[in-house]
Amino acid sequence: MMIRTEYAKLYMDSGLNHSSGYFTDADMSLDDAQLLKNAEIVRSCRIQPSNRVLDIGCGWGAAARLAAEKYHGRVTGLTLSTEHHAYAVETQKGIPEERRVDFRLQRWEDFTDPVDRIICVNAFETFEDKESFLPHCRELLPVGGIMVMLTVTADRPMFRVVPRDRIIENAERAGFDVSVSDSLASHYIRTLEHFVANLKRNKTKAVAIAGTAEYEKQLAHYTECAGFLRRGLNDMFEFTFTAR
Numbered sequence: 001m002m003i004r005t006e007y008a009k010l011y012m013d014s015g016l017n018h019s020s021g022y023f024t025d026a027d028m029s030l031d032d033a034q035l036l037k038n039a040e041i042v043r044s045c046r047i048q049p050s051n052r053v054l055d056i057g058c059g060w061g062a063a064a065r066l067a068a069e070k071y072h073g074r075v076t077g078l079t080l081s082t083e084h085h086a087y088a089v090e091t092q093k094g095i096p097e098e099r100r101v102d103f104r105l106q107r108w109e110d111f112t113d114p115v116d117r118i119i120c121v122n123a124f125e126t127f128e129d130k131e132s133f134l135p136h137c138r139e140l141l142p143v144g145g146i147m148v149m150l151t152v153t154a155d156r157p158m159f160r161v162v163p164r165d166r167i168i169e170n171a172e173r174a175g176f177d178v179s180v181s182d183s184l185a186s187h188y189i190r191t192l193e194h195f196v197a198n199l200k201r202n203k204t205k206a207v208a209i210a211g212t213a214e215y216e217k218q219l220a221h222y223t224e225c226a227g228f229l230r231r232g233l234n235d236m237f238e239f240t241f242t243a244r
Contacts, residue, residue: 005060005087007209011198016060016087019122020150020188020236030194033187037150038063041119044148044240047071051116054078054140056108057123061088064101067119076102078111108136115140118147125152125161134167135174138243147176147241152188154234164237176241184236185229192226 008016013034021033022040042063047053049072055064058077061084068075079085088103095101109129118137127133137147154161164180171178199206199219206215228234 003081003083004209005083007206008060010202010206010209011195015062017062017121018059020184020191021194022184022187023190030191030198033191034062037121037187038066041121041148041150041238042067042071044238045117045119045146047073047117050074052076052114053117053119054111054113054115055119055121056111056137057120057126058084058088058103059121059123060084061091061101061103063119063121064088064103065091067117068099068101072099073117076104076111076113076115078104078106078108080105080107108133111140113140114142116142116145118145118149120147120149120151122150122152124149128160130160130162131170134171134176134241137241138174138176141243143243145243147243149239149241150184150236151239152234152236156233158228158233161234164235167239171239171241175244177244178242179240181238184238185232185234188236189226189229192222192229195222196226 003018012018013031015034017034020037021030022037023033047067051073053067053073053075055075055077058064058079061077064075064077067073077088082105085103085105092100118141124133141147152161153164155163168178196219
């Protein structure tokens with residue numbers, strides 16, 4: 001799903017995170033939930049100053065910028081979207097070079113530079129070659145290197161989403177020790193509910209940008225995804241992989 005930046009601004013948080021936030025109370029805003037999600041994932045990576053950090057499927061760059069600004073990592077962000085890339089590069093204007101994120105239009109399969117930490121936030125679901133992804137990431141990391149991945153799972157094949165246990169098995173086979181969070185499905189449900197409510201509130205502007213058919217298709221998609229999570233057909237977990 002290719003989303004134009006001006007369209008995303010109508011329903012996402014101010015950091016443009018097309019992923020799940022982490023909600024800690026009933027009144028938490030989407031902005032605060034996304035800030036917390038990025039903070040928790042970056043913290044879990046245990047980034048040290050000058051660590052080489054790779055954000056795979058970086059979107060508009062919020063998590064990558066946090067890793068560079070707060071933890072002083074040397075960060076590279078990969079995206080396949082020209083919209084994401086243009087926006088992310090623009091955010092780096094005026095940033096000192098040592099804190100600047102290197103945003104690239106590049107496939108993860110083509111990235112071969114060694115790194116110390118890897119982030120992947122709700123991007124794994126979209127990858128064609130899921131079987132090769134974790135072995136490829138293990139090759140990039142030194143022993144003790146850490147990768148944190150947030151992803152939707154499913155115990156039966158649907159939308160190319162794979163089971164939680166299969167991810168664990170593939171990671172262990174690739175050379176990682178694995179720890180997994182409790183279910184985070186409720187957080188993604190609330191995120192999707194915010195997306196739907198914001199789109200409905202901004203319907204006129206959304207239709208003007210994308211057209212009625214695309215607006216209705218996207219509204220139905222987010223509503224359906226939330227429904228799958230409510231019924232337990234999908235789930236979501238945060239995985240921490242430590243390279244052996």
